[in-house]
Amino acid sequence: QKEVEQNSGPLSVPEGAIASLNCTYSDRGSQSFFWYRQYSGKSPELIMSIYSNGDKEDGRFTAQLNKASQYVSLLIRDSQPSDSATYLCAVINTGGFKTIFGAGTRLFVKA
Amino acid sequence: GAGVSQTPSNKVTEKGKYVELRCDPISGHTALYWYRQSLGQGPEFLIYFQGTGAADDSGLPNDRFFAVRPEGSVSTLKIQRTERGDSAVYLCASSRTPGAETQYFGPGTRLLVL
Numbered sequence: 001q002k003e004v005e006q007n008s009g010p011l012s013v014p015e016g017a018i019a020s021l022n023c024t025y026s027d028r029g030s031q032s033f034f035w036y037r038q039y040s041g042k043s044p045e046l047i048m049s050i051y052s053n054g055d056k057e058d059g060r061f062t063a064q065l066n067k068a069s070q071y072v073s074l075l076i077r078d079s080q081p082s083d084s085a086t087y088l089c090a091v092i093n094t095g096g097f098k099t100i101f102g103a104g105t106r107l108f109v110k111a
Numbered sequence: 112g113a114g115v116s117q118t119p120s121n122k123v124t125e126k127g128k129y130v131e132l133r134c135d136p137i138s139g140h141t142a143l144y145w146y147r148q149s150l151g152q153g154p155e156f157l158i159y160f161q162g163t164g165a166a167d168d169s170g171l172p173n174d175r176f177f178a179v180r181p182e183g184s185v186s187t188l189k190i191q192r193t194e195r196g197d198s199a200v201y202l203c204a205s206s207r208t209p210g211a212e213t214q215y216f217g218p219g220t221r222l223l224v225l
Contacts, residue, residue: 004153008151042218043202043216043217043218043219044154044202044216045216046213046214046215049213088153088154090153096166096167097142097159097161097166097167097209098156098159098167098169098170099144099156099214100156101146101153101154101155101156102153103151103152103153104152104153
């Protein structure tokens with residue numbers, strides 16, 4: 001089992017729709033969770049961080065965390081073509097600062 | 112202010128050669144991370160520095176890989192006896208403090224081993 005798993009996609013949604021990206025992790029003691037966006041040929045950039053169970057909203061983005069289910073998700077409302085990118089889920093392992101990334105989900109937003 | 116910089120941006124080398132990749136973190140950031148990213152994959156953790164010391168080097172694939180950060184700022188990733196399988200984008204990131212802080216990534220060094 002991979003430490004951080006994501007559906008590789010591609011996920012295709014029409015402009016204006018909600019895109020839902022999911023991630024599961026294996027280290028039950030993990031406390032810090034991140035979503036990064038990576039455009040083709042570019043470096044990852046942080047979108048959201050979440051540390052507590054529940055929802056965290058920032059503009060069009062909502063991160064959801066369920067530690068009991070070891071599940072993290074990212075919702076993108078009113079998706080725009082500029083949101084087309086690979087979305088990486090990242091988890092910091094228990095007791096340390098080692099960050100484990102998933103393989104990423106490719107998102108395409110069709111105009 | 113300036114972001115994380117990495118040099119060179121591209122490096123082509125022959126199998127068996129030695130390479131050095133440099134990372135200059137954001138000023139004042141004490142934590143520095145090296146990752147390796149292959150096509151279609153997420154960044155793979157290699158090593159993490161807190162100050163001058165390697166706090167976690169568990170991701171280094173073998174003893175051909177070594178990294179230093181002698182003055183707690185610039186870091187160099189060193190790869191000996193390069194192999195074709197080492198070809199990847201090597202990413203460096205820094206954060207103000209370790210753990211929960213945002214990591215800021217550099218543009219990466221694209222390494223190609225022929």
